[in-house]
Amino acid sequence: MAIHDPRPRVFLHVGSPKTGTTFLQDVLWSQRETAREQGLLLPGERFHDHFLATLDVRGLAEDPIYPERARGMWDRLAEEAVASDGNVLISHELFAGATAEQARRAVAALADRAEVHVVVTARDHVRQIAAEWQEHVKHRSAATFARFVQEVRDDHARTSWFWQVQDYAGVLERWGVGLPPEHLHLVTVPPSGADPTTLWDRFARVIGVDPAAFDTELERSNSSLGAEQAELLRRVNVELGDRLPLPGPYPLVVKNVLAHRILESRGGTRLSLSAEDQKYAADESRAIADRLAAAGVDVVGDLADLVPTPVTAEAPEEDPYAVPPDAALLAESVATIADLLVVLNERRAAVQRADDLTATAQEKPVRFALVHASEQRPLLRKLRGAYRAAKERRSDS
Template structure:
């Protein structure tokens, strides 16, 4: 059986949600052309299955009830072994995996031609997006603290973004031509909206026409005021960076994505003082890429940060005017109040069912 397995291991905040959802929406169409995006069953979203498989592989268990990921990696492998052609496994939490974990994956897939895909974005866009995402996921740190940890420390996001480190680990047993870097294009008036998807298809050898359904799913950005509201809410509620399922839908999906995204407060941008070290790090990564022999799909200039104009204002996301924070907080309160009003009261629903049963009994 001829089979190629493409491991899309990240990085976070590089359009991974968009790519995963487009693969899932077009799974049946792609399968007719021999390209498979495995799912556990038709009742479980494919992206959840890939998330759980990645968690199980990494020995982690968060984002759901205890044990929710147990056995998911072996279930993924069973589906891979039943497939021929091209199989795609995708989740960004795989990026900072250890060498031992990578060796485990390669042994499990030794009967397949394994490729690794890493999507990369310039740090000037990626770091603000990553800080917002970490806050939505429950972190309480300031933007300044986050940037300091990325520059001088070793947090999860920094390991996941470290392009040479990730590719040296994941590519340790692979020829360089089977390690693929897809660059995320800068947005511009002439940039096709699905350019990232076309680049991903080029790596897979997929005709984009095989996946005609686009996706409207995206992680929309928060502005400075909205991020501060969620960060302060995390503090007040004692939210954990490990995530708690009971809060995820309300805070992460309903509040952050539904009511606070794209409100119009100043966007989170890299501070002017950070560009020097970001550019220096980028040039080292580009030098590594040029000499590595890995397959690059896209333009390396996509990975170079673009400095704003010298007179462009910068709004410190850690020092947001109270009026802006209050406005965002009131919008959040309104959204949560309306959501609470839409949700049925369990006691009220039970009483209604009892009244209905009593009425049916009286009518007999």
């Protein structure tokens, strides 16, 4: 007869970046009450607190460039988690960057009072290498795609950020010390072309919620850039020099507006690895999949999802790392400037509208209350929400 464990079950979704984490987090946090009705607590005031907790766990919270609120955030989330009477999810992909000792201390804050599970979402490295390069460019990197791929291949010691967070077996090893294998869950991202809800269905099963109870038709964020858009952003990073630092204004202005709002919405040439590099990536994925199988962790999906069949070039291939021609980048630059002007005008109009409402409220408060308050309440709520989101993004990343 099975013995019921009265302690809460805490799921630590610790990575990895570029494996559908933003989509999964958006589904849950946009429907937080539904999650609670399903018996799943998302601790903290908002998702941003989970980012701040990654800073705390990784020893970065004391740095004055980060919000003071980050200090002690892990312990606050942990205390809320262990006080729960059901399932709890703490989720952010940057936990994957924690060292073994940092991960051990984080789990120790929970282990005596909760049943701890570690979850890693994983995708094949043929797609991951290109995706990670784009993410580095969105975080101010000026490295070309060719240079980035070569640095990944040359890192035999596995000390770079890429291998720290993309060696899925290593992430589970660091975070799973002392936990039984059945408490370590690897959720595989299905191959390209698969139903996009498959990943959600797999993840929902692990954390104990009914996947059908949630709306997954959300606006997708953190999508891929085409080769032209990524190269344009890389050149902007070079031109910026020391201006718009990171951390600081760069995520708010460049990443969230230029990259996510404008460049992601435009078409472009799909980034791909050379045939030789695809074989390298597939071989590395296979080696990691073998380590996961030997460790006996709970695989939700199929380890075969991590090992795509590399392309065999029957004829000399075009150089996939060739920089887009200047004519294409010029056209992309002009279109991007036009889109930026539209965004600036939208924001100017919103600020002007808010200023007008403030002036009316100050100069004619009774009239404002009688005529404008009820009809402007949704706009004011929207403006306050946009302001709060902007503050969070300013301190994120």
